[in-house]
Amino acid sequence: MLKLNDTELLRTGVFINGAWSDSAGGPAIPVYNPATGQVIVEVNGADREATVNAIEGAADAQKDWAARPAKERSAILRRWFDLVVANSEDLARILTAEQGKPLAEARGEILYGAAFFEWFAEEAKRVYGETIPSPDRERRMMVMKQPIGVCGAITPWNFPMAMIPRKAAPALAAGCTMVLKPASATPLSALALGELASRAGVPAGVFQVVPGSASVVGEEIVTNPLVRKITFTGSTEVGSHLMAKAAPTVKKLSLELGGNAPVLVFDDADLEVAVKGAIATKFRNMGQTCVCANRIYVQDGIYDHFVEAFSKAVGAMKVGDGMQEGTEQGPLIDTDAVLKVQEHIEDALANGGTLATGGKPHALGGTFFEPTVIANASADMKIAREETFGPVAPLFRFTEEADAIRVANDTEYGLAAYVFTRDNARIWRVTEGLEFGVVGVNTGNTSYEGSPFGGWKLSGVGREGSHHGIDEFLEIKYVCIAH
Numbered sequence: 001m002l003k004l005n006d007t008e009l010l011r012t013g014v015f016i017n018g019a020w021s022d023s024a025g026g027p028a029i030p031v032y033n034p035a036t037g038q039v040i041v042e043v044n045g046a047d048r049e050a051t052v053n054a055i056e057g058a059a060d061a062q063k064d065w066a067a068r069p070a071k072e073r074s075a076i077l078r079r080w081f082d083l084v085v086a087n088s089e090d091l092a093r094i095l096t097a098e099q100g101k102p103l104a105e106a107r108g109e110i111l112y113g114a115a116f117f118e119w120f121a122e123e124a125k126r127v128y129g130e131t132i133p134s135p136d137r138e139r140r141m142m143v144m145k146q147p148i149g150v151c152g153a154i155t156p157w158n159f160p161m162a163m164i165p166r167k168a169a170p171a172l173a174a175g176c177t178m179v180l181k182p183a184s185a186t187p188l189s190a191l192a193l194g195e196l197a198s199r200a201g202v203p204a205g206v207f208q209v210v211p212g213s214a215s216v217v218g219e220e221i222v223t224n225p226l227v228r229k230i231t232f233t234g235s236t237e238v239g240s241h242l243m244a245k246a247a248p249t250v251k252k253l254s255l256e257l258g259g260n261a262p263v264l265v266f267d268d269a270d271l272e273v274a275v276k277g278a279i280a281t282k283f284r285n286m287g288q289t290c291v292c293a294n295r296i297y298v299q300d301g302i303y304d305h306f307v308e309a310f311s312k313a314v315g316a317m318k319v320g321d322g323m324q325e326g327t328e329q330g331p332l333i334d335t336d337a338v339l340k341v342q343e344h345i346e347d348a349l350a351n352g353g354t355l356a357t358g359g360k361p362h363a364l365g366g367t368f369f370e371p372t373v374i375a376n377a378s379a380d381m382k383i384a385r386e387e388t389f390g391p392v393a394p395l396f397r398f399t400e401e402a403d404a405i406r407v408a409n410d411t412e413y414g415l416a417a418y419v420f421t422r423d424n425a426r427i428w429r430v431t432e433g434l435e436f437g438v439v440g441v442n443t444g445n446t447s448y449e450g451s452p453f454g455g456w457k458l459s460g461v462g463r464e465g466s467h468h469g470i471d472e473f474l475e476i477k478y479v480c481i482a483h
Ligand SMILES: NC(=O)c1ccc[n+]([C@@H]2O[C@H](COP(=O)([O-])OP(=O)(O)OC[C@H]3O[C@@H](n4cnc5c(N)ncnc54)[C@H](O)[C@@H]3O)[C@@H](O)[C@H]2O)c1
Pocket: 154, 155, 156, 157, 158, 159, 163, 181, 182, 183, 184, 213, 214, 215, 218, 219, 222, 233, 234, 235, 236, 238, 239, 241, 242, 255, 256, 257, 258, 259, 289, 290, 291, 387, 389, 415, 455, 459, 460
């Protein structure tokens, strides 16, 4: 059994209209611990009727929530922040148990997610309007911003404790209400956040947590006309599908989708900084992160040194149960993830790649996998085109800067990219030439609640975090007054 200081945080029902229910009509959802393959608990799934009830409850609650002074909404979000921080150890244990990431990473995710409550508690008080100089003496013109209304949120399994606050905080700050369908692999994090929302004073119906299937709960959220906005984080394939499903009711959309991040390491880079940064962005969450390096391009002059230093560091990473302090790489989320990783490795080796370290399932068994480095990677490999979403780093060579920018951009995705160089002029040339929404220079860690996060091309629409993040949940109203 999961050891928690506050066992009330381990919730297994649905959270609708401020009440917990263990009978929401849907099939039970077994939540597995990826490290052991054992069921932690079963969560009660919702059926369509319960989902409709949640949406209607959110619609009933939304007007009063929007009518509250922004300072009141701000204070409640701040309390939510305080409660997440105060319970961060329990939340980290819940996250590691259901998702597999090492406790150290889980603790970081909890605080990163909490920071969105802190940031948007402040943004709630700064939703400003405008006045427009009138073109004549008879009329006065102004612009006000008002909440969109009921928002549907659908979130992935890889960062539940960050992705959910990254949506709920701006939505509630703006005066919207939210109906959330978490990923069925990691519903416990969402339910724990629901418990803390209740303790923070989030009114009944304002934040609904509705675990359940994509085909029932997800489908209702994206098609119900009471839902005016969809904020989705997940794969590009599903995101594209949801765009089509939401079209008949013309819902507003925020889509945070898949990625295929390139890393460019130039000859003049600090080798130690580049190795450290590339490992940070490649192996975070066992490579199961949308902004993970998927392709690492190293200039000819530094290539051999980089392969040696990078492979040595990767080979030394400690693989184990995320609950064990000191673990650096936990298990992958499921066997499908392992199969995808093996497919990319086999394809790369069959197409000229050479194994520098790792390459096979870990001796621990289950879904544990050896952190892997493949040298002499080439563009015709699957790993160059598809999102691996696992602990495999292909190392490509390049000669000219212009070639590096070209190959980096040669993808249908456009989420994150990384550049390692100590040449300031090159930093500007390369970052301006990259077609990505997030660019890290001499770092593999760009995450920050105050920065606009989102992708170009097939990586999505809209931004989360920063002052841009609250605009995703606001409508603009132009008012023209004639005297
Ligand atoms: N851009 C970002 O911020 C970001 C962050 C994390 C993950 N991701 C992406 O998410 C993917 C991995 O997460 P995942 O496997 O959970 O993604 P996924 O797209 O399979 O599922 C995401 C969510 O959508 C739901 N869903 C699936 N099909 C649906 C449907 N037809 N109707 C309604 N809901 C549906 C799932 O139940 C889950 O809750 C990767 O591609 C990764 O790059 C992107």
